[in-house]
Amino acid sequence: MRSYDEYCALAKSLDVVGDRWTLLIVRELELRGACRYTDLRNGLPGIATNLLADRLRELEREGLVAREEAPPPIATTLFRLTERGAELRPVLESLVRWGMPLMTEDNTGDAVRSHWLAWAIELLLIDRRPDAAPVTLELRTGEQPIVLETRDGKLVTRLGPAGEAGADVTIAGEPRPVMGLLLGMLTVPEAAAIGVSYTGDPAILERIGPDAAMVSA
Amino acid sequence: MRSYDEYCALAKSLDVVGDRWTLLIVRELELRGACRYTDLRNGLPGIATNLLADRLRELEREGLVAREEAPPPIATTLFRLTERGAELRPVLESLVRWGMPLMTEDNTGDAVRSHWLAWAIELLLIDRRPDAAPVTLELRTGEQPIVLETRDGKLVTRLGPAGEAGADVTIAGEPRPVMGLLLGMLTVPEAAAIGVSYTGDPAILERIGPDAAMVSA
DNA sequence: CAGCATCCGCTTTGATACTG
């Protein structure tokens, strides 16, 4: 990216991370840790492969990303964030909070990845009854299930199916209405009407909701 | 900007504010309040006027900026942030914190505006002796002086010359070494050697410094 | 298959000139 040539810290940041795709690449590396080129491409649907290669080179040159050769059994190149790159997390999180209201608009045709949803859930939702018995929810949306567990008033997520014990609640359907349920913008019957199945105690959903202080602030 | 078409709050944010120049326009409106077109152009050196017009239209369409006609005595169009637009402040601030280390690199040829510097100072510097008598510093760099006052352990800034009482310390010179002094990366003699004049008690500078928790975090 | 590089058409940006 061409420099803005301004002696302003904001402009200097944007000189480095203001290019199209750059912050999304950082997102993938933050959320998934060290990644192969192919993993990155999978997490960045629509990126032109030459652009991904270009961006990775620039990020390496700027000291945000390091490339390491995995040892023989794996024998592939891994890309990982440096410490400086990982320090972008507050930037990503402030953008996620600001962007959350946009998740309820029309999104037909949008690509979905479960780790993006899990990230937003951890950042924005809380358990309003931290002293009640912990509960587990399983979301079946996106390319793999997401398990939600209440812990200390927060929600922790894990990708993959719920374990032996199963989940107290299972919600399956399209990403937007599933998120709508969690955000309290849809009721269970409303969501059911557009194809979302909800199994388990509906009261559990009452516990979960957006942290008012967290959304867009 | 073409949408990323990802169901991810980060991507949705970048769909709206990820275009070149957009966040810098928001910066100007955050820092200066309602602005005329010409004021914006002055705060965005290098922007093409058609781009500024385009971006303002998009920002208006997205509900981040509102345009208002000032009444007869002024008789001009003013652009101001809506509440939604103003909520981008945490995004701007996280980017400023991350970008601060880049302010010490070479910047010959960079445009400078005093309000950018004042903003960074308020965000990043603290008074390490909040219980001592308050002090006033005047910076003469950029296109207008900046007055710094210690207050409750923080620094508050004001643009324009120091008032009647004058300042306890006056620092004049190029922006980078002046910031270097405040950030504790240069000593007074070092800065003097590259053309920075410092008048007043050098011990006062000891009080001022970066909040370790604030820079790039 | 993983990790690119090249080519080409399209869109965005930058610089400048001009206007109500």
Added chain:
DNA sequence: CAGTATCAAAGCGGATGCTG
């Protein structure tokens, strides 16, 4: 003051090809 108009240059997207 607050923009439009124009055009060249740079950046991006999509397809394809190459190399270990």
